[in-house]
C-alpha cells in the first residue's frame with residue numbers, strides 16, 4: 233500500500249443555481265491577463281448542451297483521454313514516437329473557434345463621442361486584434377438553453393439515448409436542464425501529464441494538484457489536445473500552456489479555492505482523500521461499467537489502522553490524516569456513495585466528484601395532461617419506483633458520470649430521493665411511518681444516515697464544507713531558506729516578468 | 735586581414751560563440767522565454783501547409799548537410815553510381831522547393847491573417863527572411879551549380895572541419911560564386927541570432943519523451959517519484 237493524500241472538490245449539482253460567480257471569481261484572480269482572456273479554468277455549462285469548448289466530449293474529434301484495448305492503456309492522442317513527429321502541427325488541437333474569440337467593448341466611445349442626435353454605443357472589439365468584430369459565440373453561449381434543438385441536440389452524451397426519450401427533451405412542457413460547473417479534475421492518471429513531450433506537467437505528491445511548469449513548457453501543446461476535459465489552455469501571447477492550479481496558493485494558506493469559496497449555491501465541498509498509488513493505473517484498466525467501483529476501491533478508509541500506519545510511513549502527518557477523516561468529500565464519495573467522477577470512461581481517474589442532480593419537478597404528462605390530481609407525496613413515491621419517468625433521462629446522467637452504467641445512477645438517485653422523502657415527511661408531516669423506513673431500506677440507507685446526508689447537504693457550516701489540512705509551508709521553505717527572509721520576499725511581484733520570448 | 739577572413743573565419747567564430755553562450759544563458763536564466771511560440775490556436779489552415787512543409791523539408795536537408803559533414807565517405811560511396819547521384823540530387827532539390835513553398839506560405843500567413851499581427855515580433859520577420867535567403871540560395875545552388883552533394887565533400891567538409899578543429903582555412907570558400915558564399919554566410923547569421931529568436935526551440939526537441947515514464951509525480955522537496963506504467 234502506497235498511501236498518498238489528494239485535495240478533492242465535490243460539486244453537489246442539485247444545489248447549483250448556474251450563477252457563474254465561481255467562473256468570475258476565478259477569472260478575476262487568475263486569467264484576467266493578455267493571452268488568457270478566452271480561458272475559463274472554471275466554467276459552468278448548461279446540460280444538455282454543447283459545453284465549452286464546443287462539444288469537448290466528442291473524443292473522436294478531439295482525441296482526449298486514454299483508450300483501454302487488448303489489456304493495454306494507451307493515450308488516444310498519440311504514441312510517444314508519433315507524438316514527436318506531430319510537434320510541428322498538432323492536428324487534434326482545438327482552434328480558437330472551438331472556444332470563442334475573446335471580446336470587450338469600446339467603452340471609451342461612450343465618453344468621447346461628439347454631441348449628436350443619437351446615443352453613442354460601445355461596439356464590440358476583439359481582445360486579440362483590438363479591432364471591431366462581430367460576436368459569434370461565447371464561453372457560455374447556450375446558457376439556460378436546455379431543450380433547444382440547436383444547442384442541446386449537440387450534446388454528445390445524448391448520442392445513444394433512445395430517440396423517443398430524446399424527443400421528450402424537446403417537448404416544451406418537459407424541457408429540462410441542469411448546470412455542470414467544471415474545473416480541472418486533477419486526475420490520478422492525467423492524460424495531460426502523459427502527453428507532454430517536455431515533461432513540463434507534473435502532479436504534486438503531497439496533495440495531487442496537477443501543475444504546468446511554465447519554465448519547461450515549450451508550446452508543443454499536446455496537453456491541450458490530450459486532456460479529455462479540455463482543461464489545459466494555450467496562452468497565445470506568452471506561448472505557454474496554463475491550467476487550473478486548484479488555487480494552491482490559497483490552499484497553502486488555509487483558504488478554499490476561490491471558485492469554492494465564492495460559490496453562491498454553496499454546492500462545493502473540499503477535503504482530503506487518501507488513495508493507494510499502488511493501484512494505479514490498474515484502477516483505470518477495467519471494463520467501462522466497473523470504472524466507478526475500481527476508483528472507489530483505490531480510495532482508502534482513513535479510519536483503518538493499516539491505512540493510517542501506511543500513511544504515516546509515507547510521511548503524512550496526523551493533521552492530514554485527521555483532515556481525511558473529517559473530509560466531506562470522503563463521506564459523499566466513499567461512505568454514502570453519492571458522488572461520481574465526471575466521464576470515468578476517459579480513464580484519467582478524475583478526482584473531482586459530482587453528486588448528480590435530481591430532476592426538477594416530478595410531474596409527468598399523460599395523454600397530454602399534467603397529472604395534477606396526484607398529491608405531492610404520491611408523485612414522489614411514484615418517481616421513486618419509476619425513475620425512468622424522471623425528466624433528466626437516467627441514461628443521460630449515466631453517460632455523464634458512470635460511463636453508461638445506469639445501475640449506479642439509479643442507486644444514487646434513489647438514495648437521494650429517499651433522503652428527500654424521509655426528511656419531508658419528518659419535518660412537514662412530523663411522522664415517520666413503516667412505509668418510509670422500508671423505503672429507506674430499499675434505497676440502501678437508514679434514518680441516521682439519511683439525516684447525516686441531509687445535514688451535510690443542506691446546512692453545513694463553512695468548516696464542514698471545507699476541511700483544509702495545514703500545509704506547513706514554513707517547513708518546506710526551511711529546506712532552502714530562512715523562512716523569515718522568505719516571508720519578506722514573497723508576493724512582491726515578479727523576479728522575472730513573464731514576457732513573450734522572441 | 736581580408737574580407738574572406740572576416741566573413742568566413744572571424745564572423746563564424748563570433749556567431750558560434752554567441753550562439754552557444756547565448757543559448758546556454760537563456761536556458762538557464764530565462765527558461766520562461768524558451769518556446770516554439772506556436773500560433774496554431776489563432777490560425778491553423780495555412781499553418782498546416784506552411785509549418786509541415788517548412789519543417790520536414792528543412793529538417794531532412796539539415797540532416798543531409800550533417801551527414802555530409804560527419805560521414806563524407808558514405809556520401810561519396812553512394813554518389814559513385816550516377817543514378818544514385820541523380821536520385822539524391824533530385825530529392826534534395828525537391829525538399830528544398832518544399833521548404834521554400836512552406837516558407838512562402840508562412841510569410842503570406844503572417845501578412846494576411848489579422849489575428850497573427852499581435853503575436854508577430856520583429857524577430858519573427860528577421861527569422862523568416864533569413865530562412866528565405868537560406869532556402870532560396872540553397873535551391874539556386876542546387877539548380878545551377880551541380881552537383882552539390884558531389885562537391886560538398888571536397889569543399890565544405892574540409893572547410894567546416896578546419897573551423898571545428900581551430901585551423902581555419904577560408905581559402906576553400908574564397909573561389910566560390912557569390913550565391914554559394916551568401917548561402918554559407920547566411921547560415922552564420924542564423925547562428926548569431928539563434929539565441930535571440932524563437933529558433934532556440936530547435937535544441938529543445940524533447941527526445942527524452944521516448945524514455946520517461948508516462949506519469950510524473952513531484953514531492954515538495956523536489957523528489958521525483960516516477961509512477962510505473
Ligand code: HEM
Pocket residue numbers: 319320321451452770771772773774781785789792793796840841844861862865935936937939
Ligand atoms: C527539431 C525539430 C523542430 C521542432 C519540433 C519544431 C517545432 C516547431 C513548432 C511547434 C513551431 C510552432 C508552429 C506553430 O505556430 O504552431 C515552429 C515554428 C517555427 N519553426 Fe520549428 N521546429 C523544429 C525545427 C526547426 C528548424 C530546423 C527550423 C529552421 C531552421 C525551424 C524554424 C521554424 C520557424 C521559422 C517557425 C515559425 C513559423 C511561423 O509561425 O511563422 N524549426 N517549430
Ligand code: SF4
Pocket residue numbers: 415416417418419422423424425442458459460461462463464475580
Ligand atoms: S482534467 Fe486536469 S489533470 Fe485531468 S487530464 Fe485534464 S488537465 Fe490533466
Ligand code: SF4
Pocket residue numbers: 247248249250251252253254255276411413494495496497498499
Ligand atoms: S458559484 Fe456555485 S452555484 Fe453559482 S454557478 Fe458556480 S458552482 Fe453553481
